[in-house]
Amino acid sequence: MADISxxxxxxxxxxxxxxxxxxxxDKKINVMRAFEAGWGGVVWKTLGSQVKNVSSxxxxxxxxxxxxxxFNNIELISDRPLDINLKEIREVLKEFPDRxxxxxxxxxxxxxxxxxxxxxxxDTGAHGLELxxxxxxxxxxxxxxxxxxxxxxxxxxxxxxxxxxxTIPVITKLTPNVHSVVPTGLASVLGGTDALSLINxxxxxxxxDLDSFVPNPNVAGKxxxxxxxxxxxxxxxxxxxxxxxxxxxTRKVPISGIxxxxxxxxxxxxxxxxxxxxxxxxxxxxxxxxxxxxxxxxLNYWMDEKGFKKLDDFIGKSVPTMxxxxxxxxxxxxxxxxxxxxxVHCGLCYIACEDTSHQSINLDYGKPYNKYTIKEEECVxxxxxxxxxxxxxxxxxxxxxxxxxYLNWKxxxxxxxxxxxx
Amino acid sequence: MSITNFRxxxxxxxxxxxxxxxxFENLTAALVEANRCIYCYDAPCMKSCPTSIDVPKFIKQxxxxxxxxxxxxxxxxxxxGGGCSKVCPVEKLCEGAxxxxxxxxxxxxxxxxxxxSTEKAIANKWPLFxxxxxxxKRVAVIGAGPAGLSCAHVLSRxxxxxxxxxxxxxxxxxxxxxxxxxxxxxxxxxxxxEYILSIGGIEIKYNQELGRDISLTDLQSQYDAVYVxxxxxxxxxxxxxxxxxxxxxxxxxFIYDIRSKGFDQVKVGEKVAVIGMGMTxxxxxxxxxxxxxxxxxxxxxRTQEEMPCTEVELNIAKLDGCRIVWLAAPKxxxxxxxxxxxxxxxxxxxxxxxxxxxxxxPVDTGETMTxxxxxxxKAAGQMPFENLIAETNLANQYGKITxxxxxxxxxxxxxxxxxxxxxxxxxxxxxxxxxDGAQGILNYLMVG
Numbered sequence: 016m017a018d019i020s021x022x023x024x025x026x027x028x029x030x031x032x033x034x035x036x037x038x039x040x041d042k043k044i045n046v047m048r049a050f051e052a053g054w055g056g057v058v059w060k061t062l063g064s065q066v067k068n069v070s071s072x073x074x075x076x077x078x079x080x081x082x083x084x085x086f087n088n089i090e091l092i093s094d095r096p097l098d099i100n101l102k103e104i105r106e107v108l109k110e111f112p113d114r115x116x117x118x119x120x121x122x123x124x125x126x127x128x129x130x131x132x133x134x135x136x137x138d139t140g141a142h143g144l145e146l147x148x149x150x151x152x153x154x155x156x157x158x159x160x161x162x163x164x165x166x167x168x169x170x171x172x173x174x175x176x177x178x179x180x181x182t183i184p185v186i187t188k189l190t191p192n193v194h195s196v197v198p199t200g201l202a203s204v205l206g207g208t209d210a211l212s213l214i215n216x217x218x219x220x221x222x223x224d225l226d227s228f229v230p231n232p233n234v235a236g237k238x239x240x241x242x243x244x245x246x247x248x249x250x251x252x253x254x255x256x257x258x259x260x261x262x263x264x265t266r267k268v269p270i271s272g273i274x275x276x277x278x279x280x281x282x283x284x285x286x287x288x289x290x291x292x293x294x295x296x297x298x299x300x301x302x303x304x305x306x307x308x309x310x311x312x313x314l315n316y317w318m319d320e321k322g323f324k325k326l327d328d329f330i331g332k333s334v335p336t337m338x339x340x341x342x343x344x345x346x347x348x349x350x351x352x353x354x355x356x357x358x359v360h361c362g363l364c365y366i367a368c369e370d371t372s373h374q375s376i377n378l379d380y381g382k383p384y385n386k387y388t389i390k391e392e393e394c395v396x397x398x399x400x401x402x403x404x405x406x407x408x409x410x411x412x413x414x415x416x417x418x419x420x421y422l423n424w425k426x427x428x429x430x431x432x433x434x435x436x437x
Numbered sequence: 438m439s440i441t442n443f444r445x446x447x448x449x450x451x452x453x454x455x456x457x458x459x460x461f462e463n464l465t466a467a468l469v470e471a472n473r474c475i476y477c478y479d480a481p482c483m484k485s486c487p488t489s490i491d492v493p494k495f496i497k498q499x500x501x502x503x504x505x506x507x508x509x510x511x512x513x514x515x516x517x518g519g520g521c522s523k524v525c526p527v528e529k530l531c532e533g534a535x536x537x538x539x540x541x542x543x544x545x546x547x548x549x550x551x552x553x554s555t556e557k558a559i560a561n562k563w564p565l566f567x568x569x570x571x572x573x574k575r576v577a578v579i580g581a582g583p584a585g586l587s588c589a590h591v592l593s594r595x596x597x598x599x600x601x602x603x604x605x606x607x608x609x610x611x612x613x614x615x616x617x618x619x620x621x622x623x624x625x626x627x628x629x630x631e632y633i634l635s636i637g638g639i640e641i642k643y644n645q646e647l648g649r650d651i652s653l654t655d656l657q658s659q660y661d662a663v664y665v666x667x668x669x670x671x672x673x674x675x676x677x678x679x680x681x682x683x684x685x686x687x688x689x690x691f692i693y694d695i696r697s698k699g700f701d702q703v704k705v706g707e708k709v710a711v712i713g714m715g716m717t718x719x720x721x722x723x724x725x726x727x728x729x730x731x732x733x734x735x736x737x738x739r740t741q742e743e744m745p746c747t748e749v750e751l752n753i754a755k756l757d758g759c760r761i762v763w764l765a766a767p768k769x770x771x772x773x774x775x776x777x778x779x780x781x782x783x784x785x786x787x788x789x790x791x792x793x794x795x796x797x798x799p800v801d802t803g804e805t806m807t808x809x810x811x812x813x814x815k816a817a818g819q820m821p822f823e824n825l826i827a828e829t830n831l832a833n834q835y836g837k838i839t840x841x842x843x844x845x846x847x848x849x850x851x852x853x854x855x856x857x858x859x860x861x862x863x864x865x866x867x868x869x870x871x872x873d874g875a876q877g878i879l880n881y882l883m884v885g
Binding site for chain 2: 079080359360361362363365366378380382383384385405406
């Protein structure tokens with residue numbers, strides 16, 4: 016079996032699966048259960064100044080019968096007294112010395128309060144710190160959380176305060192509620208952070224109740240913007256992760272990937288795009304800590320199949336394949352092919368292509384089953400038919416290069432080749 | 438052995454005749470199934486429905502929690518979509534064509550989803566249709582069965598005032614009188630008819646029979662057009678010795694009695710033979726068992742390959758404990774000294790060459806088998822009202838009225854459709870025939 020142990024800035028864990036700073040990591044009882052279930056590490060729910068939470072706190076987006084495709088919360092940082100949290104952290108560390116224990120922090124906006132908090136936390140023996148520059152609700156109004164993460168200069172200043180005193184590794188967690196995560200990421204790295212993690216939640220309104228007219232979650236007839244996460248945000252998280260993994264400065268520090276990781280497959284995708292490990296929350300909140308079992312097994316089998324011995328063998332492997340649009344090969348051309356033996360005659364490819372793409376599919380009416388075939392000369396190789404087809408491998412995209420040589424958009428223009436050939 | 442009623446307790450009757458269609462318990466359950474539907478384009482299920490219900494659309498509407506819209510979609514194509522969702526042989530219609538079959542997966546439970554929306558609409562009396570203001574045109578419909586009611590509803594929507602003449606005391610036709618009670622309960626049939634009538638503009642005159650209380654000529658003179666939807670009714674005779682002995686009944690009247698008299702009033706034997714293997718034969722056999730018969734044996738002169746009922750139907754009979762004997766053709770009925778049925782003697786058959794229907798025809802082996810029975814239910818098909826039709830001068834073939842497109846008959850202003858034209862098909866076919874006939878009438882009256 017492959018070695019899936021992880022070393023993140025010297026913080027060791029038996030696997031790269033950590034629980035993100037969130038309700039599942041806010042007290043000893045949860046974290047003990049998580050470690051018993053097999054999680055490699057946790058980021059303890061953010062400690063800071065005393066807050067009070069409201070009820071209710073969560074809402075979700077269901078899609079076509081699938082619950083909690085997206086998840087939203089308006090919960091603040093830990094509302095438990097700091098001393099209790101510190102005491103429990105110590106106790107868990109003693110029970111599970113082999114697991115990563117990173118503490119999320121969000122102090123008031125003064126150097127002194129950050130220093131005071133860090134000293135207390137380091138005293139527990141925790142392995143690392145994560146700076147919460149990302150929380151999009153509740154704390155921002157107090158000049159904390161995303162309010163820090165959205166301003167690169169403030170972020171850098173706070174990171175510098177932290178680095179003055181921190182003796183254990185520091186991870187800075189980035190907010191996605193910005194035009195680009197790179198400026199704050201860069202500022203944090205320049206400020207001295209040892210690592211970055213992303214993404215925090217995305218500001219959202221998950222829906223409006225059509226009877227009460229109040230958006231959810233409903234708190235006594237009012238709602239407020241929350242933080243969105245879960246499977247729905249994964250593509251956005253992967254994009255932001257990639258930009259950090261591509262930047263020549265930010266890519267020098269390890270990255271902890273967060274945002275909709277639910278399975279070993281998701282984790283592998285984050286790691287292929289540059290994350291050294293991943294943090295999980297929503298999937299655990301939906302199914303409990305037991306999901307880590309298959310994350311471990313699935314990762315192991317996949318690494319064995321691909322011949323990877325350790326995590327570093329594939330971390331970041333896909334980053335070089337992400338390029339600029341104008342560098343893509345225009346001579347590469349694919350055409351859809353429908354396997355008539357597999358086709359179930361649902362017509363989804365036809366109506367998608369006919370109504371919304373390139374009218375490249377023939378329809379021969381039959382009763383009750385129509386026959387669908389590709390007009391190869393019309394097909395632009397957009398993939399839409401393949402994406403909507405309900406049958407695996409029924410529609411395949413077959414390569415039919417326009418020309419053997421690589422040709423990108425810049426060359427295309429330079430050579431004055433014809434536009435609108437379709 | 439004797440034929441008797443009151444074989445069971447009230448609770449047993451209730452349990453035996455409870456609706457066999459399990460409803461979706463709640464919206465969530467319906468949503469799980471609705472979300473399985475992949476929303477095919479030019480969908481095979483829709484094309485396999487005689488009334489062309491837009492199945493993907495109504496299922497999508499359930500998934501979108503637009504239940505009223507879903508019911509409207511169904512009823513727009515089939516005003517008896519509620520009843521059809523209970524009695525249609527969907528395994529050979531919509532569900533049989535579902536693309537999931539081609540993926541070797543269970544088809545979408547289209548009928549069950551259709552029941553979900555239509556039952557809600559009927560129970561809550563949702564007013565989904567508003568008729569156009571009356572345009573003064575008047576049409577008579579003969580027969581308040583699926584064809585007649587379907588025709589009447591379309592006409593009323595277009596502002597025509599419709600009078601329906603029905604020979605029975607209740608509407609619904611075979612839905613009400615000719616189908617197993619556990620498939621569609623008498624209460625549901627009443628509610629469905631009431632729901633159809635709730636659009637207004639349709640009056641039903643009950644206990645009015647063609648040829649007895651009304652005549653086609655009179656109706657022709659009183660109305661702008663007439664639609665004939667009188668169905669079929671006469672049970673086909675076996676033409677074998679002993680057929681008229683005490684204890685031989687026909688399935689149509691047996692089922693009619695179950696539907697109209699109350700379960701405990703219907704007499705059933707201890708050992709019952711049912712002749713035939715169509716839907717009606719199944720309904721008769723299963724209900725004989727459910728009324729308390731000890732043994733029910735279904736006799737069919739061909740094999741399972743050729744049987745007219747679907748496998749789903751056959752399985753209901755098997756699960757009810759009915760015995761099936763293939764390749765047994767009734768030869769004669771033996772009576773006792775009181776003229777009561779004692780035995781049925783059948784010729785044992787083998788399959789020979791295909792006949793005109795394409796099915797291999799049974800050939801007598803010369804051997805016989807004898808079965809001790811005290812009741813025989815004949816379900817060998819129904820025949821058109823040949824004499825009644827002959828008196829009307831409508832062009833016909835052996836009593837089946839001849840029509841051109843849209844129900845146009847040989848007599849100007851008279852339209853026809855349903856079982857009286859096709860000789861007896863599914864309820865859903867009759868509903869479509871009613872729609873076609875209504876279109877013919879609208880064209881004729883130049884309305885719409």
